[in-house]
Amino acid sequence: MKQRDDWHLTGDIEHESGRGDPFAAAIRATRMPMVITDPRLPDNPIVFANEAFQNLTGYGREEIIGRNCRFLQGPETDEGAVATLREAIAGENAVQIDILNYRKDGSKFWNALYLSPTRGVDGDVQFFFASQLDVTDRIEAQRQITEQKEIVEVEVQKRTLALKEALQAKTLLLHEVDHRVKNNLTMIGSLLRLQSRQIGDPAISSKLDAMLERVDALATVHRRLYQSDDITRFDVGAFTANLVADVIGASGRTDIKVDADVEELEIPSSKASALGLIINELVTNAVKHAFANGRSGTLHVFARAIDGRAILRISDDGLGMPKADTLVDGLGRTLVARLSRQVGGTTSWHGATSGTTVTIDLPAGG
Amino acid sequence: MGRRHTPLRFLVVEDEALLAMDLGMMIEDAGHHVVAEAGCLREVQGLDVGIAPDVAFVDLHLAEGSSGLDVCAHIKQNWGDAIIVFVTANPRKLRVDHPGAHGVIAKPFSRNGIMSALRYITEGICDPPPSASTPPDFTAFPALAATWKD
Numbered sequence: 079m080k081q082r083d084d085w086h087l088t089g090d091i092e093h094e095s096g097r098g099d100p101f102a103a104a105i106r107a108t109r110m111p112m113v114i115t116d117p118r119l120p121d122n123p124i125v126f127a128n129e130a131f132q133n134l135t136g137y138g139r140e141e142i143i144g145r146n147c148r149f150l151q152g153p154e155t156d157e158g159a160v161a162t163l164r165e166a167i168a169g170e171n172a173v174q175i176d177i178l179n180y181r182k183d184g185s186k187f188w189n190a191l192y193l194s195p196t197r198g199v200d201g202d203v204q205f206f207f208a209s210q211l212d213v214t215d216r217i218e219a220q221r222q223i224t225e226q227k228e229i230v231e232v233e234v235q236k237r238t239l240a241l242k243e244a245l246q247a248k249t250l251l252l253h254e255v256d257h258r259v260k261n262n263l264t265m266i267g268s269l270l271r272l273q274s275r276q277i278g279d280p281a282i283s284s285k286l287d288a289m290l291e292r293v294d295a296l297a298t299v300h301r302r303l304y305q306s307d308d309i310t311r312f313d314v315g316a317f318t319a320n321l322v323a324d325v326i327g328a329s330g331r332t333d334i335k336v337d338a339d340v341e342e343l344e345i346p347s348s349k350a351s352a353l354g355l356i357i358n359e360l361v362t363n364a365v366k367h368a369f370a371n372g373r374s375g376t377l378h379v380f381a382r383a384i385d386g387r388a389i390l391r392i393s394d395d396g397l398g399m400p401k402a403d404t405l406v407d408g409l410g411r412t413l414v415a416r417l418s419r420q421v422g423g424t425t426s427w428h429g430a431t432s433g434t435t436v437t438i439d440l441p442a443g444g
Numbered sequence: 445m446g447r448r449h450t451p452l453r454f455l456v457v458e459d460e461a462l463l464a465m466d467l468g469m470m471i472e473d474a475g476h477h478v479v480a481e482a483g484c485l486r487e488v489q490g491l492d493v494g495i496a497p498d499v500a501f502v503d504l505h506l507a508e509g510s511s512g513l514d515v516c517a518h519i520k521q522n523w524g525d526a527i528i529v530f531v532t533a534n535p536r537k538l539r540v541d542h543p544g545a546h547g548v549i550a551k552p553f554s555r556n557g558i559m560s561a562l563r564y565i566t567e568g569i570c571d572p573p574p575s576a577s578t579p580p581d582f583t584a585f586p587a588l589a590a591t592w593k594d
């Protein structure tokens with residue numbers, strides 16, 4: 079079978095015919111490998127193949143013309159890709175696929191094949207046209223990337239596992255340290271309590287009791303931290319509710335009602351001890367001063383995150399703060415002032431005859 | 445189990461001397477009696493059966509490598525009416541349905557925490573059910589509420 083040059087001369091293509099046809103010349107000369115097949119001949123054989131196609135495959139024109147293109151396929155060609163081509167051709171659709179082909183010398187190359195039917199004016203398929211591009215480099219690069227990615231992924235997995243193990247060891251150590259701190263805090267509290275009952279002087283003994291409550295507040299902070307799942311955050315809302323219930327409960331002051339409006343309020347655990355002490359001072363002050371001499375009343379507790387700020391409020395409807403000129407600051411108010419500054423917050427006291435309100439405002443984050 | 449009256453009889457099982465003393469004194473401050481103290485299982489086993497404690501405070505990790513859980517079993521067997529409350533730094537190691545256990549107080553404890561718990565337990569034993577809600581430092585197990593029914 080001879081190469082046909084008449085494929086472009088069919089009556090349907092309305093342009094100048096003959097050897098000088100610029101389209102035919104272009105297709106012959108382009109560096110893009112191209113073939114044309116005739117589906118009306120048995121087994122849809124190649125009727126035209128340009129120079130570039132011959133260079134790509136290593137076959138001479140006589141070896142190409144008259145054969146079905148599947149002669150480029152070989153043992154490692156993907157069956158699925160061949161099936162895709164078969165279906166597209168049967169359905170007279172254009173198709174684009176990367177397929178493994180073989181040259182005459184047996185060497186493999188990746189063929190980025192694009193083929194499409196060419197229809198006459200009557201709508202019937204007259205030819206199939208295809209271009210073949212050697213994309214071996216691209217596919218190879220892709221394969222390498224995939225391989226590298228797999229290696230990296232395995233490596234990442236290994237590292238993650240190692241880090242997880244390290245974290246586990248660290249958590250274990252942390253829990254051990256925590257455990258000891260906790261035991262020491264319990265002992266310090268017990269020591270102070272034992273000493274306190276030896277002291278005859280009620281003034282000194284009451285100071286020692288106040289100190290004891292501070293140690294106990296720290297112990298409570300520590301216990302809550304240790305029991306929480308995330309040791310980097312501290313729920314100061316729950317802590318406040320806890321402390322208020324403890325202090326009022328243990329005082330036996332059933333005449334002091336508690337009205338708690340607390341939500342989960344997380345702060346960094348580095349600020350937990352300071353805030354624990356602050357709240358302890360405010361609550362014990364209320365019991366000691368606002369509701370002194372058996373005066374009954376309600377202690378309002380409020381804790382909420384508002385616009386990224388942690389807002390804590392302890393207010394009583396007790397006796398109210400003494401006038402400025404008679405107010406003598408004890409350790410309590412001094413601690414509150416210093417510690418709120420330490421945690422980057424502010425404390426405002428609002429004293430009225432109707433009671434005292436103290437508001438702590440600090441950044442909830444880092 | 446007949447209704448009991450204050451002062452209640454307490455057994456304190458704690459190997460840390462300071463804590464045992466401290467707990468003992470808070471119990472006395474609350475108006476009760478400590479009828480015996482022990483630091484390990486062996487000492488508990490050596491106690492006179494006649495002490496008949498109403499409440500036992502039991503640490504989990506005890507001297508001589510003994511366990512509060514074994515102490516709990518011993519108490520349950522010898523003084524079946526005793527309310528057993530664990531006082532431990534590892535409250536999470538306990539199951540709420542551990543046989544014989546009625547609740548747990550977490551360490552480090554505070555005076556306020558212990559006093560509220562004592563108040564609650566006392567009311568639960570002498571005049572159930574307790575008027576106040578469960579104090580925050582005390583976790584009551586279902587077995588405790590079960591004793592209020594009879």
Ligand SMILES: Cc1cc2nc3c(=O)[nH]c(=O)nc-3n(C[C@H](O)[C@H](O)[C@H](O)COP(=O)(O)O)c2cc1C
Pocket residue numbers: 113114115122146147148150151160161163164167177179189191193194206207208210
């Ligand atoms: C115009 C045209 C060009 C084609 N070019 C190639 C090609 O370069 N490489 C290839 O493996 N298959 C090519 N094919 C597909 C095969 O010729 C054949 O259609 C495919 O293998 C599916 O049919 P089969 O299952 O009968 O082999 C081409 C098909 C047509 C119509």
Ligand SMILES: Nc1ncnc2c1ncn2[C@@H]1O[C@H](COP(=O)(O)OP(=O)(O)OP(=O)(O)O)[C@@H](O)[C@H]1O
Pocket residue numbers: 288359363364366367368394396397398399400405406407408409410411412434
């Ligand atoms: N909630 C309150 N209601 C009424 N007065 C209060 C209240 N809080 C504080 N005060 C007054 O402010 C004073 C200073 O309080 P501060 O906490 O600094 O010291 P203190 O409680 O007297 O002693 P310390 O806290 O050192 O044991 C108190 O003596 C009391 O007169």
Ligand SMILES: [Mg+2]
Pocket residue numbers: 359362363408409410411
């Ligand atoms: Mg004070």
